[in-house]
Amino acid sequence: xxxxxxxxxxxxxxxxxxxxxxxxxxxxxxxxxxxxxxxxxxxxxxxxxxxxxxxxxxxxxxxxxxxxxxxxxxxxxxxxxxxxxxxxxxxxxxxxxxxxxxxxxxxxxxxxxxxxxxxxxxxxxxxxxxxxxxxxxxxxxxxxxxxxxxxxxxxxxxxxxxxxxxxxxxxxxxxxxxxxxxxxxxxxxxxxxxxxxxxxxxxxxxxxxxxxxxxxxxxxxxxxxxxxxxxxxxxxxxxxxxxxxxxxxxxxxxxxxxx
Amino acid sequence: xxxxxxxxxxxxxxxxxxxxxxxxxxxxxxxxxxxxxxxxxxxxxxxxxxxxxxxxxxxxxxxxxxxxxxxxxxxxxxxxxxxxxxxxxxxxxxxxxxxxxxxxxxxxxxxxxxxxxxxxxxxxxxxxxxxxxxxxxxxxxxxxxxxxxxxxxxxxxxxxxxxxxxxxxxxxxxxxxxxxxxxxxxxxxxxxxxxxxxxxxxxxxxxxxxxxxxxxxxxxxxxxxxxxxxxxxxxxxxxxxxxxxxxxxxxxxxxxxxxxxxxxxxxxxxxxxxxxxxxxxxxxx
Ligand SMILES: Nc1ncnc2c1ncn2[C@@H]1O[C@H](COP(=O)(O)OP(=O)(O)OP(=O)(O)O)[C@@H](O)[C@H]1O
Ligand SMILES: [Mg+2]
Numbered sequence: 001x002x003x004x005x006x007x008x009x010x011x012x013x014x015x016x017x018x019x020x021x022x023x024x025x026x027x028x029x030x031x032x033x034x035x036x037x038x039x040x041x042x043x044x045x046x047x048x049x050x051x052x053x054x055x056x057x058x059x060x061x062x063x064x065x066x067x068x069x070x071x072x073x074x075x076x077x078x079x080x081x082x083x084x085x086x087x088x089x090x091x092x093x094x095x096x097x098x099x100x101x102x103x104x105x106x107x108x109x110x111x112x113x114x115x116x117x118x119x120x121x122x123x124x125x126x127x128x129x130x131x132x133x134x135x136x137x138x139x140x141x142x143x144x145x146x147x148x149x150x151x152x153x154x155x156x157x158x159x160x161x162x163x164x165x166x167x168x169x170x171x172x173x174x175x176x177x178x179x180x181x182x183x184x185x186x187x188x189x190x191x192x193x194x195x196x197x198x199x200x201x202x203x204x205x206x207x208x209x210x211x212x213x214x215x216x217x218x219x220x221x222x223x224x225x226x227x228x229x230x231x232x233x234x235x236x237x238x239x240x241x242x243x244x245x246x247x248x249x250x251x252x253x254x255x256x257x258x259x
Numbered sequence: 260x261x262x263x264x265x266x267x268x269x270x271x272x273x274x275x276x277x278x279x280x281x282x283x284x285x286x287x288x289x290x291x292x293x294x295x296x297x298x299x300x301x302x303x304x305x306x307x308x309x310x311x312x313x314x315x316x317x318x319x320x321x322x323x324x325x326x327x328x329x330x331x332x333x334x335x336x337x338x339x340x341x342x343x344x345x346x347x348x349x350x351x352x353x354x355x356x357x358x359x360x361x362x363x364x365x366x367x368x369x370x371x372x373x374x375x376x377x378x379x380x381x382x383x384x385x386x387x388x389x390x391x392x393x394x395x396x397x398x399x400x401x402x403x404x405x406x407x408x409x410x411x412x413x414x415x416x417x418x419x420x421x422x423x424x425x426x427x428x429x430x431x432x433x434x435x436x437x438x439x440x441x442x443x444x445x446x447x448x449x450x451x452x453x454x455x456x457x458x459x460x461x462x463x464x465x466x467x468x469x470x471x472x473x474x475x476x477x478x479x480x481x482x483x484x485x486x487x488x489x490x491x492x493x494x495x496x497x498x499x500x501x502x503x504x505x506x507x508x509x510x511x512x513x514x515x516x517x518x519x520x521x522x523x524x525x526x527x528x529x530x531x532x533x534x535x536x537x538x539x540x541x542x543x544x
Contacts (some may be wrong), residue, residue, distance in 0.1 A: 055448055061459075075444070075447040075448065078449060079442075080448060080449070083441060083445060087441045087442055089446075089462070090464075090542055091463040091538075100449055101450075104449045104451055104455070105448040105450065127286075132539070133540070134540060134541075134543070152449055158481075
């Protein structure tokens with residue numbers, strides 16, 4: 001398989017009033033084409049920062065990031081972001097938000113509408129096509145932002161806790177949808193989550209970050225059989241993986257709280 | 260690139276979805292409406308009793324009418340002046356001055372402000388001039404404008420323009436800069452060019468703050484025009500008040516003040532309505 005994202009010796013620090021904050025330290029990471037990679041890490045461990053670097057919103061303090069073997073030097077549209085804060089355009093309706101990426105690709109109005117309708121159905125927002133974001137609940141906004149990213153159909157998806165605001169039931173449905181989409185489309189997905197269960201359910205590989213500054217603490221290939229039904233989730237193998245992951249994450253969360 | 264837009268299986272999956280449907284309308288809202296209605300009644304009653312107390316005190320002769328006329332006397336005066344058309348003339352000429360001066364300054368300040376707000380270099384070029392003009396109260400321009408333009412309409416338009424331009428510009432610059440940066444990132448992430456970001460994000464995103472700023476500026480424009488009319492004019496609400504003073508007609512002064520207040524309130528109501536129409540997506544803050 002070919003590497004689609006390569007993160008090489010990347011460090012990122014921020015200058016703040018209180019001095020320098022080291023968000024990422026010497027990250028090395030290769031994402032293969034078609035992978036569904038989950039990143040787990042304590043709050044503040046630099047996960048969003050890594051996404052911002054991959055999307056080209058910010059430049060690494062040192063090191064470099066390659067996308068399809070090309071160094072990222074600025075903002076580009078090769079990796080679509082699902083923002084942790086949704087980032088919906090408040091002046092656009094649900095439909096117009098979902099159509100945005102397609103509009104940027106100069107796809108015709110009619111075709112745009114067709115595709116957007118498909119994704120409205122996918123995230124079950126029928127009847128809200130003409131609502132503005134202010135009229136939606138947090139979970140609904142999150143679904144619009146997912147639909148907007150999926151509709152634009154880029155090869156790489158960077159999803160920053162995309163299901164965080166969803167209730168348990170909706171979340172499970174969305175997880176199943178994402179797995180299906182991933183299997184059908186062969187997209188490369190990098191997925192940040194706080195939920196170990198979610199990571200084990202979705203990922204083909206899982207990466208755990210240390211607490212600040214973020215480093216890759218451990219990596220785990222997820223061989224759990226697919227589809228990862230309820231049966232799989234009570235299997236011995238699953239539980240072992242889960243407790244192993246949990247121990248690693250727990251250590252880091254404790255470090256974070258102590259510091 | 261692999262596309263799955265055309266895959267029919269996706270659309271069919273919706274049948275398996277069982278999202279809990281959310282109810283849009285919630286009952287507590289109605290209760291709140293009733294409450295705000297009764298609050299409105301309280302406000303109206305308070306206003307009426309204020310007028311009543313004023314009326315009683317003046318009617319009982321505690322205060323000479325020259326010092327403070329009764330509200331009924333003001334109303335009678337207002338009615339007379341309304342009949343002979345004088346009052347409408349004054350309201351109209353002040354409003355025209357405000358609206359013309361304000362529109363010219365808004366038409367100049369908003370595009371210019373958006374430009375300055377989105378280009379650091381341009382901002383740096385104009386910063387010195389702006390920072391000199393900014394602290395000047397609009398009234399400070401009155402002598403110079405009288406000298407340059409006399410006491411005619413041009414002078415009134417000019418003074419309103421001078422009073423509104425700098426604040427309108429500053430509000431627009433601020434509004435343009437305060438557009439949530441994550442939205443600009445999101446647009447760029449979907450491949451938007453600079454021009455597209457301007458059209459799709461910065462322009463609509465700065466609209467609510469620009470509009471809010473312009474409402475304040477319109478208030479300033481009224482202050483300016485009334486002061487200009489107090490100093491030199493032969494019509495307008497400011498002139499009406501000053502004239503009332505010259506002839507010791509206190510009821511005319513009060514009437515003029517009430518008319519200024521009423522006109523500004525009406526314009527505000529109209530603007531709020533316009534705002535709801537052109538920015539229906541505005542998020543409450
Ligand atoms: N623009 C910035 N300026 C200064 N510091 C920043 C900036 N962005 C992030 N940081 C700091 O970098 C660290 C990592 O932040 P980041 O948002 O990447 O964490 P995260 O892992 O996404 O956390 P969470 O799970 O809570 O979303 C934090 O300490 C944060 O304060
Ligand atoms: Mg984050």
